[in-house]
Amino acid sequence: MGAAPSITTPRRRRRAVPWVFLGLWIVVLALASPFAAKLSDVQKDRPVDYLPASADSTEVAKIQDQLPGGEATELVLVYHRDGGLTPADRETAGKQIAEIAGAHKLVAEPKGVPSKDGTTLMYPVASTEPGQDEEKRDALVNDVRDVARDEGGLSVDVGGGGAFDTDASEVYNALGGPLLYTTAGVVALLLILIYRSPFLWLVPLAVAGVADYFAMAAAYGLNQAFGTSVSGQSSGIMTILVFGAGTDYALLLVARYREELRRIEQPYDAMVAALRGCGPAVLASSGTVAAGLLCLLAADLNSSRGMGPLGTVGVLSALVAMLTLLPAVLVLLGRRVFWPLIPAYGSAPKQRRSLFAAMGSSAGRRPFTVLASGAVLLGALALGAFNLPGSLKQEDSFTKTPDSVAAMETLAAAYPERGTQPITVMTPAGDALGALAEIRGTKGVVGAEKGRTAKGWTEISVLASSAPETPGETATIKALRDGLDGSYVGGSSAQQLDLKDTNSRDRALVVPLVLAAVLLVLVALLRSLVAPLLLLAAVVAVWGASLGIAGLVLEPLLGFEGTDPGLGLLSFVFLVALGVDYGIFLMHRMREESLKGAEPGAAALTALRTTGGVIASAGLVLAATFAVLTNMPLVQLVELGFVIAVGVLLDTFLVRTYLVTSASVALGRKVWWPGPLSRPRPAAPAAPEADRVRVPSP
Template identity: 35%
Template sequence: MNPHKVPFWLRWLLPVVLVITWLGIAGVGGPTFGRLDEVSSNDQASFLPAGAEATEAGDWQVKFRDSKEIPAVVILESDAALTPPQLGEAAKLKAGIQALRLGSAVVGPIPSQDGKAVQFIVPVSSSNELRTHVQELRDTVRSGVPGVHAFVTGPAGLTADLVNAFGGIDGILLLVALGAVFVILLLVYRSLVLPLAVLFTSMFALCAAILLVFGMAKMGWIQLNGQSQGILSILVIGAATDYALLFVARFREALTHTSNRTRAVVTAWKKSFEPILASGATVIVALLCLLFSDLNSNKALGPVAAAGILCALFAALTLLPALMALLGRAAFWPFRPKLLPDDEREPEIVTGLEGQKGLWRGVATLVSKRPRVVWVASTLILLVAATGVLQLKANGVPQTDVILSASDAVDGQKALARHFDAGSGSPAVVVASQSAAGQVLEKVKATQGVGDAYLLAEGSVPLPGAPGAPSEPAVRDGKVLINATLNSAADSVEAENTVKSLRSAVKVADPGALVGGVTAIALDTNTTAQHDLAVIIPIVLVVIFFILMLLLHSVVAPLLLVLSVVLSYAAAMGVSAWVFNGVFKFSGADATVPLFGFVFLVALGVDYNIFLMSRVREESLNHGTRPGILRGLAVTGGVITSAGVVLAATFAALGVIPIMFLVQLAFIVAFGVLLDTVLVRSLLVPALAYDIGARIWWPGKLARRPVPLAKGAEEERAVSRF
């Protein structure tokens, strides 16, 4: 082909303009990465829906205080009874804490009954400086009283440590993910240039996604938190790399048929556009289904992650083709693809394995010889693995178990439980009518698991520690507030059971009474998350099914693909449950883990089946269904497996952040993607499709045309004998 027949604007102008445009996006989006904290919140209460009882109670609680504050609990603990000089120093410490001006009045020191500890309740402003304020408080109390162990815990301390744990998102997470992708691409392509081009595509897509997400959060359209921020980075890098690998495979294939790099790019773009677009659309729509969630944290992740996939999609279809158009064969240096002689370019296809070699020819041969044995055995393996789901404990975990790294707040919570009512500093909050205040207070005090309770007095601090029951309670719009200190730690299962009992008890005296606080927030979060799981799963499956119907022009194939990824998801969750319980010894799993695992595994699992079946359909149109299945499996095996390994590696990088939820999600998605890539897409789906034959395309026209019109009955018989 004559390169001069390709217009200048297509050969040089358009690729250069696209690259410059993406450089501009990266130049603006890159610096924005460090500003995400400005629009991010890790307040657990903000995750709840407006209609949750804990949310309504929290709204009333705000009316009883002048500023937005959350309590920190300072614990001074000694191995023996505190001496009078130590108690004196503890009393002086109150002035030092108050001098920090972190919030309203400090309550304490409150001695423990065993005399070995004292505590202070320190209200801390819940601003963007919370982490700094907590660190200042820790520095002050550690040097305040000699010979004691000092801790800062409570909601403020735990939140600060949680924010510190998320600090790895900005640096280590990206380095680990990008490093893993780079190494895998080096091994796959044995090229120095191509991995860099793919990584640039992924990073520029992430910059665009950050810019888009920052803008949406700034305008108040979405709610961003550290959890969704970390998932965004991994998802964009993984998805952009996957789409890039599919395009690169088509580009390399095209370079064996033409010496013109621009024509090769155009051919690759046309061949990969539909599966990449369908894949991206499937993931985006599946993620947007999270908008049907009642839990705000789930609802927030939907548009955030969807925006990331959208940017990954555009980068793979614009920036990467532009880079390949400029680099040509040099992108694969030193192993550049060679132009095949004319007589080697189009082998006569009868069985589907002509011209194929290596591992994937062997896999395709196995599928063709024993299709039923292969798909039945694969299904049984997945069913056995899925039985582990029965051991999954996804009912939430104590907040002290969420942080997997060393935490002063976690240690302080343990010290608090040793010497005080474990719920000190994180009381249950009861909002009741003024007319029923006395009866409600009696019900609260009589509830098993409640250590102390009192009506909040006018002008006092809405925290535990005020002596006695005030005669003049604070009243706001006909409501009073009761603080109830629980015997159990606020983040424990026992505390949640106490809150359930409280809600039943207080409504006898006042049907409109509300119970909120830290424990109630956790309880309502778990309940809402389990409701979301039952609502979102059917919606996602129906949406994906219809997208696959449009892509494959079939009902049978989409139905089988959806069933296969659901089975793969169940197997991944089953194995994960065994690993979490038996290997990592986790106390449980966050209630949102099954839903997030489902959305990512089903959407991303369908991705690889889209890559496979779109190529199978293309080959089936030319060579017949069964040869098309074998040829599609053989030619896509390497690239899809590489894409699966890359995505698994990027999600595994989430494990560097010491947050139980992200570690669990990292394992579920990484293992699930590998399982889907190696077993489901390589064996189960092609073997089942091969066994069914042309009926896989029912009711489309391809189901009634098992072989191409250009081939005769003799060739069809050859295929059936194979």
């Protein structure tokens, strides 16, 4: 009787631990709920929230915010009739403009500018009513659109920077719900196919949902504490990462847990063994992703710099949930959660000739041939990157044509000889007259007018002789910046130019930082230099091949006229950080087998055979979550989702299975250099003759 407490007490404690974790998560969610609901309130999608922190166009936007009325909302009303405008059309346009001027405070009286062919009449309109308030800006644009209606064959479109920002904002604000539901649906479908269980798939999916809710609260906290920018793009990517990376961690943990349940009777003990086995790999995996994403803090581009902390919050939230809440729920549900494929204690899994065993065998027989063939294939695919279209223009940013883009297209066709989108110059008020004369004398400028003066600055609106976002207008913007001392040149076209230039600088700075950060984490985990360098070389090759495939698809097949300037940097960060995940899963298991005494070749093939299925499942889930972005209405999101999804699939089914395994077999123990595993094991001493025991044959 006296021994009973010593046996039952540990059991009771083991039973209590999962309930403790479950209770803690309920408390955490209750505390986080008010903050998670406020994340959408701090989401900003104004151009200044995406612009480079140190660029001229950013300074212009900041100064405009200080002027009376704040940043002006610039619109262009475009009246068009294919056969030529009639007097009645011009009268209709005049009435609509008068109604708009009577209802809103405009910066100046609108003046119509007819096209040379007589088919189009444009009215530039600017108002400071909305200031920095996005809701007021959208209300102004929508009110103007309500007044400017088509009549009797006369088409009326509202364009300009303000209208474009409103259309983009509506898209970003609409991303949250569809993106979350579509991502959850895709993950649910894949988990059902992977687990072949009517219940098991619900557990990791529900835990991922909890992690996403917690990440939203944490992201709001970062915004309030440190001013971290939150945009529709960054919050959407955060959700993708929570579900994608979180499900990957769940797949690895559940697979190891199922394995341990066959040899350990109690679910609690089996889960402890599973966490000890795969926990280091999951921690290192999340560490590489977090380290890579945090390198984006060094970027000058506001949108990239804000995405780093939010992405890190998403990955770490998924990690914490999958290593605490998921194990607790699985232990409480017991073996029955795996029904109908319940792993019975003492049973052995069915031995089947798996695809990955066959792939490993072929890689093991001819490692150099496989490695060379794969390298040639990836190199050939990477050549397609030279076919990528140029920088994405504003009018090409939507997969469907909104009103603002239709207006820009009409203007480009009707006014090929002049600019239709003003360039904004902010100059010190004391030098305004001299600056105005300098601007009017600049090559490529057809007109310049003084605007508001306040806070020591004067706003000058400039029209170029070239169409927006053309080489001619770009040359004009650069000439203005070179010729005006102490002034700033901004506006929509200048913003696009700054985005392109800053992305190039950020890429040169952030890419080496990401490689160094990921390399340090891999060296610490694998205790080797060769294996981490092998994994990094593999993911860089995957990135190049993915961009090459994009070059063969985006414009020729999908009809996209340009690529987002940030595509190269963001796809690199995500593919390197996320792609190394699968290398960690494989190499960590390979190292585990080597520590048990397996020869390098056998260890590599065993690691592939045991983790190949999990890596394939995880890769499919991660690729599918990013592929959800290809259904979004913004071209930059479609391009990013396509490149990452293709890269993950290449990494999963070619690089990890064939190339990394082949390289490991070819290198042998050198793959672990300079660690202790790189040195041959000393031969065991032969047993003395007297100690040998003769075992009779049956």
